Amino acid sequence: MSSAQYLLDNRPPSVAHLFLSRVEATPDREAYRYPVATGDGASGAEEWRSLTWARTAERVTAIAAGLLALGLRSEERVAISSSTRMEWILADLGVMCAGAAATAVYPSTNADETAYILSDSDSRAVFVEDAGQLAKVVEHADRLPGLRHAILFDPESDPESDPESGPESGPETDPPRAEGLEVLSLAELEERGTAYLQEHPEAIDTTVRAIEREQLATLIYTSGTTGRPKGVRLVHDCWSYQGVVQEVSGLLEPDDVQFLWLPLSHVFGNALISGQVRTGHVLAVDGRVDRIVTNLPVVRPTVMASAPRVFEKVYNGIAARARAEGGAKYKIFLWAAKVARDYARTGQESMAATGSRTVPLWLGVQHALADKLVYGRIRAAFGGRLRGSASGSAALAPDIGYFFAGAGVPVLEGYGLTETSAACTVNPADDHRVGTVGRPLPGTEVRIAEDGEILLRGPGVMRGYHNLPEKTAEVLESDGWFRTGDIGEIDEEGFVRITDRKKDLFKTSGGKYVAPTEIEGRFKAVCPFASNILVIGNGRNYCTALIALDESVIMPWAASNGLGGRTYAEVVSSPEVHALIDGFVRRVNDDLQRWQTIKKFSVLPRDLDVEHGELTPSLKVKRPVVERAYAELVEAMYEGTREA
Template sequence: MGEPARTVPRLLLDRVARTPHAEAFRHPSGDDWTSVSWTEVAGRVTALAAGLIGRGIRPGAHVAVCAATSYEWILADLAIVCAGAVTVPVYPATPPTEVVALLRHSGSVLTFTDRPLPTAPVLHLDRLGELEAEGRRLLAADPGAVAARIAGVTPDHLATLIYTSASDGTAKGACLPHAAVTYEARAMARLGMLTPSDLQLLWLPLSHVFGRALLFVGVHLGVPTIVDGRADRVVQRLGEVRPTFLGSVPHVLGKIRAGVESGAADLGRLRFVISGSARLDRPLAEWFEGAGVPALEGYGLTETAGPCCVNRPDSRRLGSMGRPLPGTQVRIAADGELLVRSPAVMSGYHDDAERTAAVLDRDGWFHTGDRAVVDDDGFVTLRARKKEVFKTSTGKYVAPVAVARRFRALLPGADLVVVGEHRPYCVGLVVPTSGRAIPPAEAAAAVARLNAELGRWERIRRFTVLPAPLPPTEVDAHGRPLRERVLARCAEVVRRLYEG
């Protein structure tokens, strides 16, 4: 078929040319499933792309998608890039005020959505038929409209702009060119873990790079994909549709283990699972290993377009992030920071030269902000965070310093130590910072006001008020809590919060 596809539209068209009638996706339809071929996918995508062109979407325009993972999400995404535009995914649980801010910052001119949004213009995913009809009318008059847009897309053009949290709680938009997205698909394929005879279950948010990387490797290899973004259905689906692999976060892997142990579920035909977005606890990894379904942990960031390291069925080491993907280089800086260089690394942060310069050096190395070691066999193991941010077990970033800063503004005379790393939700320790004791009702009111400002994944589910200010050894020069020291001393208090 010639040179490998280096744009997302070519990735799709090459797949259609190779296996036009093979199953591409299977998605819920009432109480049943609907299966579609690659030819059917291409037909709908072309019509939708033409509809976007007819509505005035120009090459390079930014078009957002704020919705749960679904087959319609995929159609919208592929239509956007086939119209020569740029997909801006927005995590669907993002608070409405932040959605508006992201759309404004990204310059998005249209938003596909499955929910009410305080912004316009929007195009609801359950009404794609209207856009398709418009597109077919345009194609009847100008049959080459979409083909011309696809021909104008180059590997260096932007494919997607994905926002991720900074350590100060603000969002930064990683610019990922078509070359980065398609390299990631090819590199994952070269691992030899997947073949067209596999069956993927894709439930991960397509607003994040992990889910999108699994989507595009499926397109590249022709792996049929079951699409159902409802995380609470994953355990049920294992026995119902019997996928051979899935990508997941540790929190859902824990649900799978619980379902199997209770007898409510089985692992079906699973050969392995790929775990990402958050650290995988060793006991859970060992359980899957003992069940004959390795949980293959990997590591990647929004800025690397997906996994840059991953364990493989024939080459894995528990506790590590695995080895780099083909074509990806890693090295450890003098201060222990993990650096990554590959064709998948972003071109920079949208409209933010200062932040871009801080993480991308002149030699093309991306500074991840994580400390790690690389052993003699090339396995990468994370050691600590350099940046003040953590991930919950659901794979969402939380900036504890930024959350605490908001809390201090709501309750003067108090501070907040946020806990949640490797946990499904956050809890907090309310710390007096003066001689005045903090009444629990006053703390509760402040936490409630704080939660109203936060994303669902950042909210403080439970808290306790410490009886006295922190000792001098547990605060910095500005009097702010040293989280690691506080958490080490208050480990039992935190344990009770999660058991309560």
């Protein structure tokens, strides 16, 4: 038996066990970094502070004991409604060490759906980021008779501040209240926990020892495109498996510094906590998306998890700056981008054929020159130490994947779902294949059904949908195989490729099947101005597209092409922009089958976003929502045609 298999077979029952073991093993090592405003906060100045594992344990055990003091018991639900920040992790670990179960709520979730999640999960307490999140709970408190406590994170407080000193600065007005709902601060909860531990000093150790593998650990509600979200039941063993498999697969190492900005309410971000607790590396935590570019050179991560949209925006930004500089600099960038793709593609093909990554001498010389002129600056923008970035939640356009791989910032695509507690497959750093989602992780099985659907089985698979046995039976077989709803294939070397979402495939009125995500990926790869695209054609006699442009890229182009001074909406509706985008559509169409080609398109007046409900928090497009919102534009593209 291999050492990796031994570790998997003998994994602890829960992350709570992993956490206490980690603290005992490396109490004085740095565990977390997080930003704190300096001075009065008005200047925007910040500094990064640290928590050791020992200090983290003090905070976590106080929170866990505080929950026990409130009366929380095994598997009772405690919700967390907050953006990604240090307190989220402290609260989540506290819930686990109390033997309770966390209910993750996206902070962007509206009041009605927040109330639904809290009610359906039967949450007894809720951690809320600020008064705004608390107000959503209070608004529908009459629907939540079981909710007794709300614990408020002060958005201006330092997670390492002395609990007795209270928050550095509180809200200008008292937080909203509801009858029967006790509202207390995180510091107050910790004070209660400290007092509880004085009377029951062994409470947390006793509680953790009693946690069993199949005990409910987390409810994460899927951000579905239609209807109410479904609560995915993930037990403690799911997270323990994720923690150990991230170590044995070589994804994480003890000396890593990982930058975490992904939403912790999403399964991808949540799984990263398990891996970090297992390996004990440093986790730098800041969920502010607008600070990613600023934070990277400061944090200087060695690993980072991300979503494809971030790399698309980074690439488009680099290309836009080079275009603005014009002349020789733009030509050098275009040459270097081609060299990066050729270098990465050739090396990948060589690895697949011979087992070693080699390229022709002439290409190696060109790559070395391009590295000095272009790639070094790209790596520096990521902090200069990034050995790999895991990417999930959607497909990355292959051309962008090859570009970053050739530039020395490999994007390691993986695959997983909420129902599988995140990763099931991932590309290895030493043999990653652009265009695939890698090989199955140790302990996970993958097979392809007769209709092409990907089936998964392993310790990370959910135990069902909360309160929905019929929905569970639709996707979870009695022998443990989970139906993903994704279409894919497995090559001879075990690499998995996702070709489309089963429910997204559509048939034209001519009877031809179309995989829209494949076309959308191709378009985003060739069009640096694209932010989002939705290909439409179900039951129609040709395909059309709704296209949203990236404001940060199209506006500089507009200023340089006679459209300066116009608003974004005016720019994207102009004939000049329509002609610009039409050129990219034609380029994509040249490589498609006739029935796949985009015959007409409309440029949207604004980009798609989470706030309007058009994107999930993990930035996936909600197709039905977008099609309904822009139904008039869609119908206009089919006016005068005969439908079959």
